[in-house]
Amino acid sequence: MSGLELVGLHIAVPDGEHTRILLDGVDLSVAAGEVVVLTGSSGSGKSSLLAVAGLLRRPAAGDVLVGGTSTEHLSERRRTLLRKQHIGIVYQSANLIPSLTAREQLELVAHVNGVKRRVARDRAAQLLTSVGLVHRLDALPGQLSGGERQRVGIARALMSEPSVLLADEPTASLDPDLAADIAALIADEAHRRELATIIVTHDDAPGRHADRTLHLAAGALTERPPVAS
Amino acid sequence: MFLALRDLHRSWRRFVLVGTVVALVAVLSTVLAGLADGLVRDGTSGLRALPYSDLAMQPGSQAVFSRSTLGPRALAAWEGVPGARVSPVGVSFVNAASTTKAPSIDLALFGVPADSFLVRRPDARAALAGRPGLVLSSELAKQGVRVGDRFRVGGSDVALPVLGFTFAGSYGHVPIAFTSLPAWQSIAFGSDARGRFSAVALDLPGHVDAAAVNQRAGTELKSKRASYDGSPGFTAESLTMTLIRGFLLVISGLIVGAFFTVLTVQRTRQIGLLKAMGASSGYVIRDGLGQMTLVVLGATTVGAAIGVGLITLLEGGAAPVALQASSVLGSATLLVVAGIVGSMVPFRRITKVEPAIALGVEA
Numbered sequence: 001m002s003g004l005e006l007v008g009l010h011i012a013v014p015d016g017e018h019t020r021i022l023l024d025g026v027d028l029s030v031a032a033g034e035v036v037v038l039t040g041s042s043g044s045g046k047s048s049l050l051a052v053a054g055l056l057r058r059p060a061a062g063d064v065l066v067g068g069t070s071t072e073h074l075s076e077r078r079r080t081l082l083r084k085q086h087i088g089i090v091y092q093s094a095n096l097i098p099s100l101t102a103r104e105q106l107e108l109v110a111h112v113n114g115v116k117r118r119v120a121r122d123r124a125a126q127l128l129t130s131v132g133l134v135h136r137l138d139a140l141p142g143q144l145s146g147g148e149r150q151r152v153g154i155a156r157a158l159m160s161e162p163s164v165l166l167a168d169e170p171t172a173s174l175d176p177d178l179a180a181d182i183a184a185l186i187a188d189e190a191h192r193r194e195l196a197t198i199i200v201t202h203d204d205a206p207g208r209h210a211d212r213t214l215h216l217a218a219g220a221l222t223e224r225p226p227v228a229s
Numbered sequence: 230m231f232l233a234l235r236d237l238h239r240s241w242r243r244f245v246l247v248g249t250v251v252a253l254v255a256v257l258s259t260v261l262a263g264l265a266d267g268l269v270r271d272g273t274s275g276l277r278a279l280p281y282s283d284l285a286m287q288p289g290s291q292a293v294f295s296r297s298t299l300g301p302r303a304l305a306a307w308e309g310v311p312g313a314r315v316s317p318v319g320v321s322f323v324n325a326a327s328t329t330k331a332p333s334i335d336l337a338l339f340g341v342p343a344d345s346f347l348v349r350r351p352d353a354r355a356a357l358a359g360r361p362g363l364v365l366s367s368e369l370a371k372q373g374v375r376v377g378d379r380f381r382v383g384g385s386d387v388a389l390p391v392l393g394f395t396f397a398g399s400y401g402h403v404p405i406a407f408t409s410l411p412a413w414q415s416i417a418f419g420s421d422a423r424g425r426f427s428a429v430a431l432d433l434p435g436h437v438d439a440a441a442v443n444q445r446a447g448t449e450l451k452s453k454r455a456s457y458d459g460s461p462g463f464t465a466e467s468l469t470m471t472l473i474r475g476f477l478l479v480i481s482g483l484i485v486g487a488f489f490t491v492l493t494v495q496r497t498r499q500i501g502l503l504k505a506m507g508a509s510s511g512y513v514i515r516d517g518l519g520q521m522t523l524v525v526l527g528a529t530t531v532g533a534a535i536g537v538g539l540i541t542l543l544e545g546g547a548a549p550v551a552l553q554a555s556s557v558l559g560s561a562t563l564l565v566v567a568g569i570v571g572s573m574v575p576f577r578r579i580t581k582v583e584p585a586i587a588l589g590v591e592a
Contacts, residue, residue, distance in 0.1 A: 047588050047589060050588060051585040051588050054505070054588075056505055056583070056584045056585040056587070056588060057583065057584075057585040080504075080507055080509070081507070083505070083507055084506070084507030089505060089587070089588075091502075091587060091588065092588075092589070095498070095502055095587060097232065097499060097502070098239075098240065099232070099235050099236045099238070099239040099240045100232070100235055104231075104235060107231070108231060108232060108503075108506070109506050111231040112503065112506045112507050112508045112512065113507060140239065160507075168588050
């Protein structure tokens with residue numbers, strides 16, 4: 001069964017006096033453990049597609065199936081529950097909370113989900129260790145490098161043990177070497193944990209680890225040849 | 230409060246400004262509470278010091294002594310109540326012009342019989358039982374008045390000597406002087422007193438059918454607390470202070486609301502992130518409300534402590550301030566409540582933040 005399916009998605013946004021169509025009947029199926037890289041120019045609708053796939057917003061038309069469950073007619077509460085349990089999101093520039101340490105960034109996810117503190121602390125330490133930050137558990141975002149911040153962001157996305165991983169420009173503002181490391185880390189975690197993964201990017205780095213690369217333009221997805229690793 | 234507590238601990242600088250403003254409001258509110266208590270004390274300390282439970286006054290006098298005149302019939306009716314201690318009392322404001330070197334003074338002149346239960350000190354009773362004279366509030370001694378100084382009271386031809394001093398307090402912000410009831414009647418009515426006085430001071434036992442006695446006596450009963458309302462300026466002062474404190478509370482609530490709104494706007498993306506993680510609006514609101522409650526509580530405590538310090542410094546000086554724990558606590562509690570109510574201003578804004586904003590996508 002597909003980990004994530006987007007069926008006939010339509011998204012349009014107001015553009016002055018007109019309406020601009022971002023997604024025009026987009027279909028996409030991402031299997032568990034598959035890494036799909038999505039490229040496209042600025043404003044093409046990549047982030048909007050990610051927001052819809054992450055159940056952060058509803059499309060004008062179409063459906064999102066998470067683990068085979070249709071979300072089209074679900075209440076907002078059920079969608080939120082599904083998101084909490086099944087979807088992890090990695091944000092551009094990590095989007096960490098300045099007053100929380102690396103470990104607490106992850107514990108916050110557990111706190112929101114009502115997980116016991118002790119369990120949360122252990123799991124957070126375990127995840128941060130797995131992304132190479134065992135020595136930075138108590139560091140605040142301001143004390144972390146760009147690459148370290150993004151690693152925390154990846155670990156945080158994995159905190160709720162999701163089945164779907166969505167990453168929005170995870171390598172933006174990183175130098176090429178760091179970008180390659182981060183892209184490799186996301187792909188490794190996705191393959192190891194069998195996560196249906198979509199990475200939205202402008203960079204080449206994630207494409208080298210993709211099982212498929214898609215390009216979004218004029219509201220439609222087209223397949224691109226894989227980037228040589 | 231997971232995020233709120235850590236935010237307060239590690240990003241405390243963000244809360245310094247709102248905390249300082251709330252603390253300053255708390256200082257002002259506490260000092261105003263002290264001033265209100267001080268004004269009340271200054272206006273009614275004389276009545277508070279007297280050991281009566283009720284005053285019987287002329288109906289419709291609204292506890293104002295100058296509007297109340299009673300006679301022997303009213304006194305006799307109340308003296309008939311078993312177990313009650315009863316005393317006629319005459320009260321008027323007079324100017325006392327010194328015939329010696331002492332300064333002229335304004336007095337709230339209380340005329341009472343020498344054996345009245347209102348006069349508790351034996352030496353004061355003895356003084357009032359002798360030749361006509363004045364027993365003055367002890368604070369007048371600090372103004373240079375001495376025993377033996379003589380004063381023409383209320384334009385009278387007779388100069389009364391100062392017989393002594395006692396803690397008499399003040400009434401309507403004017404120092405109290407005691408004199409014998411006949412002397413007061415002479416000053417107030419001349420030779421036509423006909424046994425008249427202002428009110429009957431009562432120390433009533435429980436379960437007295439006051440309505441029946443009132444009817445017989447042709448009086449209106451005022452409790453001790455209600456009798457303060459007749460003190461000149463008491464109601465206006467109390468209302469003014471209450472109004473100022475009310476405005477302060479509203480201002481404080483608005484300030485906290487404005488600051489919390491700004492903080493909420495600054496945190497919009499963070500709120501979106503929390504919601505993207507699955508946090509409900511309720512979770513975010515509880516976190517923010519808890520945070521502001523702690524800020525307001527801490528700032529109010531600091532401000533109230535500073536206010537108490539200021540009142541302590543001012544007490545005994547020219548400004549009529551008084552330190553009362555209940556007032557300070559009440560004032561601080563109201564301030565905290567106003568702050569919490571103010572924190573609710575941006576609730577709607579919080580509920581409207583969409584989780585997609587975490588991705589920089591407007592819903």
